[in-house]
Amino acid sequence: MFFNEEFETLPREAIQALQLKRLKAMVARVEKSVPFYKEALAKAGVTSDSIKSLADLQRLPFTYKQDMRDSYPYNLFAVPMEDIVRIHASSGTTGKPTVVGYTRKDIETWSELMARSFVAAGVHKGDIIHNSYGYGLFTGGLGAHYGAERLGASVIPMSGGNTKKQIMIMQDFGSTVLTCTPSYSLYMAEAAKEEGIDFRDLKLRVGIFGAEPWSEEMRLDIEGKLNLSAVDIYGLSEIMGPGVAIECCEAKKGLHVWEDHFIPEIINPETCEVLPEGQMGELVITTITKEGIPLIRYRTRDITSITYEPCICGRTHARIARMSGRSDDMLIIRGVNVFPSQIEAILMGVEGVEPHYVLIVERKDNLDTLEVQVEVGENMFSDEIKHLQALSAKIEKQIKEMLGVTCRVRLVEPKSITRSEGKAKRVIDNRNKA
Amino acid sequence: MHVEQISIFIENKFGRLAEVTRILGDAGVNIRTLSLADTSDFGILRLIVNDTEKARTVLKERGFTVSKTEVVAVEIPDRPGGLADILQVLDADGINVEYMYAFVERCGENAVMIFRFDETQKAIATLTGKSFNVLPGERLYSM
Numbered sequence: 095m096f097f098n099e100e101f102e103t104l105p106r107e108a109i110q111a112l113q114l115k116r117l118k119a120m121v122a123r124v125e126k127s128v129p130f131y132k133e134a135l136a137k138a139g140v141t142s143d144s145i146k147s148l149a150d151l152q153r154l155p156f157t158y159k160q161d162m163r164d165s166y167p168y169n170l171f172a173v174p175m176e177d178i179v180r181i182h183a184s185s186g187t188t189g190k191p192t193v194v195g196y197t198r199k200d201i202e203t204w205s206e207l208m209a210r211s212f213v214a215a216g217v218h219k220g221d222i223i224h225n226s227y228g229y230g231l232f233t234g235g236l237g238a239h240y241g242a243e244r245l246g247a248s249v250i251p252m253s254g255g256n257t258k259k260q261i262m263i264m265q266d267f268g269s270t271v272l273t274c275t276p277s278y279s280l281y282m283a284e285a286a287k288e289e290g291i292d293f294r295d296l297k298l299r300v301g302i303f304g305a306e307p308w309s310e311e312m313r314l315d316i317e318g319k320l321n322l323s324a325v326d327i328y329g330l331s332e333i334m335g336p337g338v339a340i341e342c343c344e345a346k347k348g349l350h351v352w353e354d355h356f357i358p359e360i361i362n363p364e365t366c367e368v369l370p371e372g373q374m375g376e377l378v379i380t381t382i383t384k385e386g387i388p389l390i391r392y393r394t395r396d397i398t399s400i401t402y403e404p405c406i407c408g409r410t411h412a413r414i415a416r417m418s419g420r421s422d423d424m425l426i427i428r429g430v431n432v433f434p435s436q437i438e439a440i441l442m443g444v445e446g447v448e449p450h451y452v453l454i455v456e457r458k459d460n461l462d463t464l465e466v467q468v469e470v471g472e473n474m475f476s477d478e479i480k481h482l483q484a485l486s487a488k489i490e491k492q493i494k495e496m497l498g499v500t501c502r503v504r505l506v507e508p509k510s511i512t513r514s515e516g517k518a519k520r521v522i523d524n525r526n527k528a
Numbered sequence: 529m530h531v532e533q534i535s536i537f538i539e540n541k542f543g544r545l546a547e548v549t550r551i552l553g554d555a556g557v558n559i560r561t562l563s564l565a566d567t568s569d570f571g572i573l574r575l576i577v578n579d580t581e582k583a584r585t586v587l588k589e590r591g592f593t594v595s596k597t598e599v600v601a602v603e604i605p606d607r608p609g610g611l612a613d614i615l616q617v618l619d620a621d622g623i624n625v626e627y628m629y630a631f632v633e634r635c636g637e638n639a640v641m642i643f644r645f646d647e648t649q650k651a652i653a654t655l656t657g658k659s660f661n662v663l664p665g666e667r668l669y670s671m
Contacts, residue, residue, distance in 0.1 A: 470537045470593050477535035477597045477644070478626055479565050479572060504569050507539050509591045
């Protein structure tokens with residue numbers, strides 16, 4: 095099933111021809127209307143006319159998150175404010191938020207791409223979409239909302255929080271699709287269980303989870319606990335919001351990037367060289383149709399790989415692998431690179447371990463220490479100390495063997511790790527606080 | 529013939545033990561005996577109470593991880609070598625003691641020990657075969 099079959103199944107040559115045409119047009123627009131790009135392009139010695147093939151993309155300068163902060167709030171906008179119909183901003187945990195503006199056409203594009211994403215996930219007209227992404231400056235809520243309406247499904251604008259009410263509404267309104275962060279879905283499952291509600295009695299069929307990295311093991315856990323088919327969605331406000339890429343329900347193997355609107359590249363974050371298909375590196379995206387705030391080679395800091403292999407679903411758009419994490423989530427512990435998602439995958443592979451964990455990094459006597467706190471649920475509890483200690487030792491050993499980092503596992507009581515109704519906080523890094 | 533014991537996972541945090549015992553007290557559950565096994569991070573509180581199901585329910589409601597274990601209560605003659613005699617019999621039959629602790633009340637002239645074995649049923653058979661007095665749960669809960 096497709097939302098826009100013609101574009102979703104375009105042959106590769108046609109995608110590339112369209113990308114080149116749109117790339118040139120976008121560069122022509124920003125070199126005229128955005129002083130930042132005018133200067134950056136001049137410095138790189140590139141003009142829109144000198145772009146002859148997609149390989150020329152590599153000659154274009156990168157755009158960094160810091161450039162967006164420096165342009166706060168509107169200096170990267172490529173159209174007059176009177177053409178901007180919507181403004182969103184990132185959460186901005188450090189310093190000023192990054193601000194993005196959308197023209198009416200941008201909103202239409204976003205709605206279409208989100209509608210395509212819903213269909214790829216197995217959603218159709220007639221579904222009741224329970225949208226628990228936050229509404230507001232964050233792009234999640236409204237992005238999914240507009241996509242749902244564009245598709246013609248019924249959307250319930252829940253936003254995050256008030257979990258008991260969420261569950262009541264899911265039950266009473268007959269929600270068939272759930273959209274939220276993967277960690278919030280598990281929190282809901284836990285809350286429902288406490289209320290004595292079985293997800294098998296709900297009508298949920300599809301869950302579309304994103305806005306934070308999660309593992310394949312966590313997918314199996316969510317699918318089991320919520321009794322639905324869980325797919326991964328990717329997006330970021332700088333590029334558009336949710337719906338930049340989506341897993342298809344047919345393969346659930348990599349997320350299709352809507353290449354008629356975005357050009358993805360994978361680079362080595364240190365050397366900045368473009369990496370071949372299949373290699374892990376930082377995802378860089380160029381928006382080729384955006385009007386409000388087009389971005390050239392935006393450094394997402396998300397770590398993934400790309401494949402152009404045909405997919406069984408029939409979509410011809412390239413697929414990026416499930417995110418391993420963000421380069422800024424990456425922990426460097428005694429010189430070893432560790433992503434929280436890698437530790438999650440190991441934990442979820444151990445019998446009985448619940449997906450509630452937090453990583454605590456500290457520096458003691460100039461040495462980094464990693465503590466992994468894991469909640470002891472009924473499935474892993476034993477009345478005998480030696481069994482619990484053997485379990486901790488097993489996790490420590492696997493982390494050491496698979497990631498090359500020494501850690502200490504600390505078993506903690508259930509619910510002692512803070513639950514999140516939005517993005518889960520998996521890492522507490524106390525190293526720079528002292 | 530076994531005795532039901534509940535085990536609770538407790539982090540080594542200030543006030544946790546007080547909280548568990550308060551929850552049980554407020555629910556009208558009376559603790560018959562207990563033992564605490566601990567490590568630097570966490571402990572396992574093992575309890576024999578007058579109402580196992582109730583204790584388990586109220587603790588679970590309050591978010592504790594609780595499990596039920598089968599243990600064996602044995603009367604031990606209160607004289608030198610009393611405990612050694614029992615352990616020797618078990619040893620001879622290849623039965624392992626995972627842990628043990630004393631019951632606070634005496635049973636007539638005798639002391640009472642609580643054992644956790646790797647093979648509960650076999651241990652009970654061995655002990656009763658050698659004429660040791662294995663106490664049923666009901667006796668202990670109401671002692």
